[in-house]
Amino acid sequence: MLNRVLWLVSLLMASIASAQAAVILQYHHVSETSPAVTSVSPAQFKQQMQYLHEQQFNVVPLQQVIDAIKSGEQLPANTVAITFDDGYRSIADNAAPILQQYGYPYTLFVAIEPIEKGFGEMMDWQQLKQLAANGATIANHSWGHEHLIRRLDNESEQQWLARVQDNLQRTEAAILQHTGQSVKTLAYPYGEYNTALQQLLQTMGYVALGQQSGAAGTYSELTAIPRFPVAGAYANMASLKIKLRSLNMPVLSQTPTNPELSATQTQPELRVKLDIQDIRTKELICYVQGEQQLPTWIDSQTFIIKSNTPLPAGRSRYNCTAPSKTQSGYYWFSQAWVRPKADGSWVAE
Structure with missing residues (x-):
């Protein structure tokens, strides 16, 4: 009888933990004329927001999700936050009216230099100020959308960190000057970060989101909060519906923790320890380089995953999912990697 009670309590605790999860959506363009790989069409975006409305998702400001992670506060089931990177005019023209129709809050991560130089199809400060007045949150995406982890020639780590700190502080000051907002939340440009950058942000009192x-949820690092990119092939409604029901993978520890690899680390071995009380461990599957791989379990809670082939220079991911024992959703975990080329230089973008 006692074992039965303990089992029921464990299931209840697992259900509470997973209910604290939130899905953060990441968009760039909402346009039919921008690059497909970073875009959804206005019709697709309308369909997605309509689905959130019809299915009664709890769409909240990003800050509410961040506050819940910090405090361990329970979030309602099916909580979603909406974010946009870069600040393209298509957001003001095509996305904002749809979001206003449904009363959905959202966060815009902007870089300053592209705005002030009028690059491409960027919004100007007047448009951003108007969106902020209408309820949008404007947040930090670096001064010039730089690859923040990359050092300049002959630059020491101390000099690099000082330069990045100045970059982010100037960006935050500009946002405050033009919109009256300063939430100290960064979206890493290109989704690139490393442990030294995370430590700097923690010291500065910043929260940061990757790609x-x-x-x-409660198992997320506050300087590496995950998001689901929605664009191109990832804008498909069938796959998006699955992601919207995803759960926060209960990662207790992992090795390594640094996403930045050396040029010679082409097949990094990732070791992950999980709280497995609500996870169907036998059904945990990982995806590397677009290929499905089964992990190697070294004990009841810990698995290892390693790419079968060398990772390319640039950015890549290990993605792992596992079904819940008590709910219909999948626990989802993604490890970002970024690696220079063999000669130590970086992939040009």
């Missing part, structure tokens, strides 16, 4: 997939 690695997964639900956000």
Whole structure:
């Protein structure tokens, strides 16, 4: 009888933990004329927002999700936050009216230099100020959308960190000057970060979001909060519906923790320890380089995954999912990697 009670309590605790998860959606363009790989069409975006409305998702400001992660506060089931990177005019023209129709809050991560130089199809400060007045949150995406982890020639780590700190502080000051907002939340440009950058942000009192997939929750690092990119092939409604029901993978520890690899680390071995009380471990599957791989379990809670082939220079991911024992959703975990070329230089973008 006692064992039965303990089992029921464990299931209840697992259900509470997973209910604290939130799905953060990441968009760039909402346009039919921008690059497909970073875009959804206005019709697709309308369909997605309509689905959130019809299915009664709890769409909240990003800050509410961040506060819940910080405090361990329970979030309602099916909580979603909506974010946009870069600040393209298509957001003001095509996305904002749809979001206003449904009363959905959202966060815009903007870089300053592209705005002030009028690059491409960027919004100007007047448009951003108007969106902020209408309820949008404007947040930090670096001064010039730089690859923040990359050092300049002959630059020491101390000099690099000082330069990045100045970059982010100037960006935050500009956002405050033009919109009256300063939430100290960064979206890493290109989703690139490393442990030294995370430590700097923690010291500065910043929260940061990546571009690695997964639900956000109590097991998320506040300087590496996951988001689901929605664009191109990832704008498909069938796959998006699955992601919207995803759960925060209960990662207790992992090795390594640094996403930045050396040029010679072409097949990094990732070791992950999970709280497995609500996870169907036998059904945990990982995806590397677009190929399905089964992990190697070294004990009842810990698995290892390693790419079968060398990772390319640039950005890549290990993605792992596993079904819940008590709910219909999948736990989702993604490890981001970024690696220079063999000669130590970086992939040009």
